[in-house]
Amino acid sequence: MSASPPTDEVLLAARDAASFETFYLRHVEALLVYFVRRTGDPELAADLTAETFAAALAARRRFKPARGSARGWLFGIAANKLADARRRGHAESRARRRLGMERLELDDAVLRAIDALAGPAAATAWLEDLADEQRDAVHARVIEGRSYEEIARAQHVSEAAVRQRVHRGLAAVRRRLGAEP
Numbered sequence: 001m002s003a004s005p006p007t008d009e010v011l012l013a014a015r016d017a018a019s020f021e022t023f024y025l026r027h028v029e030a031l032l033v034y035f036v037r038r039t040g041d042p043e044l045a046a047d048l049t050a051e052t053f054a055a056a057l058a059a060r061r062r063f064k065p066a067r068g069s070a071r072g073w074l075f076g077i078a079a080n081k082l083a084d085a086r087r088r089g090h091a092e093s094r095a096r097r098r099l100g101m102e103r104l105e106l107d108d109a110v111l112r113a114i115d116a117l118a119g120p121a122a123a124t125a126w127l128e129d130l131a132d133e134q135r136d137a138v139h140a141r142v143i144e145g146r147s148y149e150e151i152a153r154a155q156h157v158s159e160a161a162v163r164q165r166v167h168r169g170l171a172a173v174r175r176r177l178g179a180e181p
Contacts, residue, residue, distance in 0.1 A: 008070030012060045020060070024053055027074055034075065038082055048085055052078045134169030141166045 006014075011023040031052060035045035055077050063073050130138065133155075140151045141162070148166075152159045 009063075009065045012063050012070050013065075015060070020057055023056075023070070027071065028053070031074070031078055034078055035082065039085075044085065048078070048081050052081050055081065130169050130172055134165045134172070137162050137165035138169035138173070142170070 006019070006022070008023055008026065011019040014020075028049065031049045032045055035048045036042055039045055039048070052074065056074055059077070063070060067073075128135070136155065137151060140146045140154070141148065146154075148159045148162050152162045155162065
């Protein structure tokens with residue numbers, strides 16, 4: 001019987017490079033999607049992702065599991081980096097310089113890959129944890145662009161029920177992405 005993989009909280013507490021790398025690999029795509037969707041700029045998204053992880057690496061000793069999940073902590077750092085970038089109009093490079101990290105120059109293939117992360121397949125991945133009814137309603141409305149009336153007919157429920165499922169499903173996804181409390 002194999003051991004279950006370590007939790008994010010255990011990875012941050014371990015303080016070694018390999019553990020942080022595992023934490024990074026678990027969350028890098030989600031963070032890229034978060035930034036691409038909010039900035040519309042793949043290069044800025046990559047910069048902000050790097051800065052977020054650099055800040056997380058520098059601050060991981062201050063992470064307190066009792067205050068919330070490691071993922072929530074990471075997305076809290078991300079939200080702060082995004083706010084900083086918006087205030088100044090560009091990504092802050094202080095954390096990168098402090099850790100001796102050079103700015104990544106992204107080629108077209110990498111930029112296309114980042115754009116793909118924010119596409120329909122990525123959106124569908126965020127829906128996986130929703131209740132079946134919510135997932136189906138959100139997918140039909142947001143991904144397929146179907147009307148509430150059409151979805152209601154297909155699901156044999158009222159239009160109001162579909163609207164409620166979509167609303168609740170999107171709210172759950174936004175919470176997971178750190179877009180609302």
